[in-house]
Amino acid sequence: MSEILLKGIGIRKYFPIRGGVSGRTLGYVHAVDDVNITIYKGETIGVVGESGCGKTTLGRVVLDLIDPTTGALFYKPNESEMSQLEQLYSELTSGGARELKKEEKKILNTTKDNIYKSRRKKKDFRSRVQIVFQDPVSSLDPRMLIKDVIFEPIKINGIPVEGEDDNGKQKRVRLRGDAATKYILDIVTEMGLNEDHLFRFPHEFSGGQRQRIAIARAIAVKPEFIVLDEPTSALDVSVQAQILSLLKNLQQKYNVAYMFITHNLAVIRAVSTRVIVMYLGKIVEEALTDELFEYPIHPYTQALISAIPVPDPNFKRSRIVLSGDVPSPANPPSGCRFHTRCRFAKEICSTEEPKLKEIRTGHVVACHFAEDILKTESERTGIKKISEIAI
Amino acid sequence: MNKLVGEALVVKDLKTQFFIYDGVVKALEDVSFILKKGEVLGIVGETGCGKSVTAYSIMRLIPDPPGRIISGQIKMGDYDLIKGMDQEVDIILKKRPKIRHHNKMIKKNEYLYNKIRGRYISMIFQEPMAALNPVFTVEDQIVESLYLHSKTKILRVIKSASEHISDLQSFKDKGGITSELSGEVGVELQKIKIQKKGFESEGKHLEMLIDEATKYLAKKNKYDEMLKESIEVDSLEDSLFGNIGEEERARILKVLSKEAKKSHLTRLTKRLKKRNPDPVISEARREAFGLLESVNIPNAFQILKNYPHELSGGMLQRVVIAIALSNDPQILIADEPTTALDVTIQAQILELLRDLRKNRGTSIILITHDLGVIAEMCDRVAVMYAGNVVETAPAIELFHNPKHPYTIGLLQSIPRIDDPTKKLNIIRGTVPNLIKPPTGCRFNPRCQFAFDKCTVEIPPTIETSEGHTVACHLFSGKEVR
Numbered sequence A: 001m002s003e004i005l006l007k008g009i010g011i012r013k014y015f016p017i018r019g020g021v022s023g024r025t026l027g028y029v030h031a032v033d034d035v036n037i038t039i040y041k042g043e044t045i046g047v048v049g050e051s052g053c054g055k056t057t058l059g060r061v062v063l064d065l066i067d068p069t070t071g072a073l074f075y076k077p078n079e080s081e082m083s084q085l086e087q088l089y090s091e092l093t094s095g096g097a098r099e100l101k102k103e104e105k106k107i108l109n110t111t112k113d114n115i116y117k118s119r120r121k122k123k124d125f126r127s128r129v130q131i132v133f134q135d136p137v138s139s140l141d142p143r144m145l146i147k148d149v150i151f152e153p154i155k156i157n158g159i160p161v162e163g164e165d166d167n168g169k170q171k172r173v174r175l176r177g178d179a180a181t182k183y184i185l186d187i188v189t190e191m192g193l194n195e196d197h198l199f200r201f202p203h204e205f206s207g208g209q210r211q212r213i214a215i216a217r218a219i220a221v222k223p224e225f226i227v228l229d230e231p232t233s234a235l236d237v238s239v240q241a242q243i244l245s246l247l248k249n250l251q252q253k254y255n256v257a258y259m260f261i262t263h264n265l266a267v268i269r270a271v272s273t274r275v276i277v278m279y280l281g282k283i284v285e286e287a288l289t290d291e292l293f294e295y296p297i298h299p300y301t302q303a304l305i306s307a308i309p310v311p312d313p314n315f316k317r318s319r320i321v322l323s324g325d326v327p328s329p330a331n332p333p334s335g336c337r338f339h340t341r342c343r344f345a346k347e348i349c350s351t352e353e354p355k356l357k358e359i360r361t362g363h364v365v366a367c368h369f370a371e372d373i374l375k376t377e378s379e380r381t382g383i384k385k386i387s388e389i390a391i
Numbered sequence B: 001m002n003k004l005v006g007e008a009l010v011v012k013d014l015k016t017q018f019f020i021y022d023g024v025v026k027a028l029e030d031v032s033f034i035l036k037k038g039e040v041l042g043i044v045g046e047t048g049c050g051k052s053v054t055a056y057s058i059m060r061l062i063p064d065p066p067g068r069i070i071s072g073q074i075k076m077g078d079y080d081l082i083k084g085m086d087q088e089v090d091i092i093l094k095k096r097p098k099i100r101h102h103n104k105m106i107k108k109n110e111y112l113y114n115k116i117r118g119r120y121i122s123m124i125f126q127e128p129m130a131a132l133n134p135v136f137t138v139e140d141q142i143v144e145s146l147y148l149h150s151k152t153k154i155l156r157v158i159k160s161a162s163e164h165i166s167d168l169q170s171f172k173d174k175g176g177i178t179s180e181l182s183g184e185v186g187v188e189l190q191k192i193k194i195q196k197k198g199f200e201s202e203g204k205h206l207e208m209l210i211d212e213a214t215k216y217l218a219k220k221n222k223y224d225e226m227l228k229e230s231i232e233v234d235s236l237e238d239s240l241f242g243n244i245g246e247e248e249r250a251r252i253l254k255v256l257s258k259e260a261k262k263s264h265l266t267r268l269t270k271r272l273k274k275r276n277p278d279p280v281i282s283e284a285r286r287e288a289f290g291l292l293e294s295v296n297i298p299n300a301f302q303i304l305k306n307y308p309h310e311l312s313g314g315m316l317q318r319v320v321i322a323i324a325l326s327n328d329p330q331i332l333i334a335d336e337p338t339t340a341l342d343v344t345i346q347a348q349i350l351e352l353l354r355d356l357r358k359n360r361g362t363s364i365i366l367i368t369h370d371l372g373v374i375a376e377m378c379d380r381v382a383v384m385y386a387g388n389v390v391e392t393a394p395a396i397e398l399f400h401n402p403k404h405p406y407t408i409g410l411l412q413s414i415p416r417i418d419d420p421t422k423k424l425n426i427i428r429g430t431v432p433n434l435i436k437p438p439t440g441c442r443f444n445p446r447c448q449f450a451f452d453k454c455t456v457e458i459p460p461t462i463e464t465s466e467g468h469t470v471a472c473h474l475f476s477g478k479e480v481r
Helices: A055-062 A079-095 A102-110 A119-128 A146-157 A177-190 A195-199 A207-219 A237-254 A265-271 A289-294 A299-307 A347-351 A370-381 A384-388 B051-059 B081-095 B102-116 B138-149 B151-175 B183-195 B202-218 B220-240 B246-259 B264-273 B279-294 B300-304 B313-325 B343-360 B371-377 B395-400 B405-412
Strands: A004-019 A024-040 A044-048 A070-075 A129-132 A159-164 A170-173 A225-229 A257-262 A274-279 A282-288 A357-360 A363-365 B007-020 B023-036 B040-044 B067-076 B121-124 B331-335 B363-368 B380-385 B388-394 B461-465 B468-471
Touching (some): A004 A079, A024 A055, A024 A282, A044 A055, A044 A265, A055 A225, A055 A257, A070 A119, A119 A129, A119 A170, A129 A207, A146 A195, A177 A195, A177 A207, A207 A237, A237 A265, A237 B405, A257 A265, A265 A289, A282 A299, A357 A370, B007 B363, B023 B067, B023 B363, B023 B380, B023 B388, B040 B051, B040 B371, B051 B331, B051 B363, B138 B151, B138 B279, B138 B313, B151 B220, B151 B279, B220 B246, B279 B300, B279 B313, B380 B395, B380 B405
Parallel strands (some): A044 A257, A044 A274, A129 A225, A225 A257, B121 B331, B331 B363
Antiparallel strands (some): A004 A024, A282 A363, A357 A363, B007 B023, B380 B388, B388 B468, B461 B468
16 A cells, blocks of 8 residues: 555543533543544545544544544654554553553653654644635635635645755745735636635635635645545535535645545545544444445444435335434443444443454454354355455 | 325415515525325425425415515415415405504414414424424423314313223222222223323322312313314314315304414413413323324433433434324425434434324425435425426436436436446536526526527426426427437
8 A cells, every 4th residue: 555644543532521610520522532543645534423423523633633632643654663653552452441551641642753742743744734624604714805715824834845854844935926826826726716706705605615715725735635524514416526526636636635524425435445434432444445335344334334315216225223322422331332222232242342353354343243244244145255255 | 085195285386585685586486296195205406496495385484574475376185375364364354454563464364374384284394403492391392282283182082081080080989999990991091001101100190190080070161161162163174174165265264263362372381381280281291202202212201301402413303203293284394304413313214204104194295405315215206496396206217217407417416325436427507596597497507408498488397208297498399409
């Protein structure tokens, strides 16, 4: 696989719940709980899950927009170093204990390349990454002209030019005057807008156009990584198709990596190369897109895929309807977090937390019965591909 | 019984406009469709195409000002909901020509429609949180709907129950209640026990039942009168929507307009405030409990006492559905019922709607922008674009043989989970501004097949095959490009 762009190890984000007169901490919302994530150069990684599963929080922590409770984030790390660190970390956490151990914390906090801890790295990192938010209405300043909206990141960060300086930082130039105007105009035409639009305010645009402006703002500084936080959820299907194809073209041109956060599995299938499925702050399954949709193994993923309405009245399939709601992330169930809604749940599920295991090549699942499910599933459907691969 | 044959609702040439500062928004332009009995009709289209305005027009919930229904027919059975209302206004105006005060007029005007809303046609809204009142418990809100519309039903239940309880009273007098009650009384007692489940602890509840019954018996005459009165009103209202002559209808309207003076709502709020509510309310509470169980809410007794903010989105939507179904409506309008929900919860809600339709035979109008939901739920589909119905067809026909260029574009722009290799097609441009809609066919600026005639003439609606209608010049026969 291509070069690693970003690597996060042991990322946790707990939000305190405050209450009472003195505002003491009553508990924690476990928004993201012990997540390891790798993002490769130029790929699109899809993050999918129900509302409240921590996918947006993960996106923000990966961008260093909010401080994580613990965790380490590395930008373009050395691969051998990484595998060592990962090994060390997984050994420490192998007990499956919820509480963070001291040593663990130490390792994560003192590693020198950790972006969360190094101020110098932080600044460089932030000029290389961008985000597009879900709601294009609230993410644009209503009192700024579109030209200013797009110019602001260029003014602050400049745009990258070839080469790096002595400290490994990207060389950047700040554009001014006519050069800047021409640059902005180029970007805007690429987004399917024209010169007139530059001198309008955000409220004069439709939802789809606003989302185009938000994408233009993100792409203006030529980032290497963009987090797309539900960029099409507020849009109509026809506009959604426009935006998705725009994003695809931009990726081909600038070789930018996307983290595509959404609850819509059909969109994920259309755009992403790799998928992460999250449930209550944990990654439950991770695989390449085709692999995941053809052989979903985790019971949650199976239910999620079977719940999507397919626009074809003749399309028949067995449907798994999950009972009940997602439990509160402030007080997640013991053991496997999904066991309260799982149809395969047994005793072990409520006591022991499953670890992520590689079931097939590149297909990682956190379930005690992953092998059994894969076996029965391959027997039932008789897919040759599965039986050919030794488990 | 031919309950499932014929049309439940006919909408014809409906025209709704909004008069705002910038001009007149022509939100609906000659919208026509038919809802058959017991079917699910899907209405699909982009934001701003008039899906919700159609629903609101049927419910007469268009805010006036700025909105107004200009013309058209909405027929439920034989009764024209728009014309019928106007007739009623005429009657009131003839009687008291001096009434010019707007608010008063609306109040009178709305009386009949309040009877239709919630009882014959009810609606599920998109945002369940916004559809419920945050300061009342779930129970109060269900009871309100039941009390306003199903009083006859409730009074009948009370009557039958109280008769059996009075039998029990004599049992008690004879030497206490034994656990083994035989015969009809025993069976009835079991029924009441089930109804009362969760309301009182086992030991106490019989005593309380008897107390209640005694209280009720004391007021028996009053409730008998109420029952009689409400049966009368009910039968009058029911006959209004059947095949009756014009004169008869006018007579009934006259009688009913007297009813309008009594405000049920004030009566209800007074009663809800009382510490010991009268049997009508407590019976409605029992009914509410049953309703919540019928929409698969676990732990329904606790949920009844909760306020809306204490429940999750899926739960709230179930509560809203329970309220909508509380009076067994003939027509249910679901306006994007699952848009605000997660896919797994959406699957639950759709399953519920499917069951309800199977068990109760309600006709459903399902408004959504998700073609996947349409494919799973609907028998027939109407596609809307910029205030026009551009295509109607049976669901299978529409998905396999779409005719209108807009429908084709829409179907090709959805990412498919079953066929990821398919390339997404794009409809260029955006939805037009409805203050100045394009002349001729409203889709012509975005249509890839558009030719001269499209910008001049409004396309007629043509039936290409049975039940499949298209409004497009490509199919008008002569001038095929």
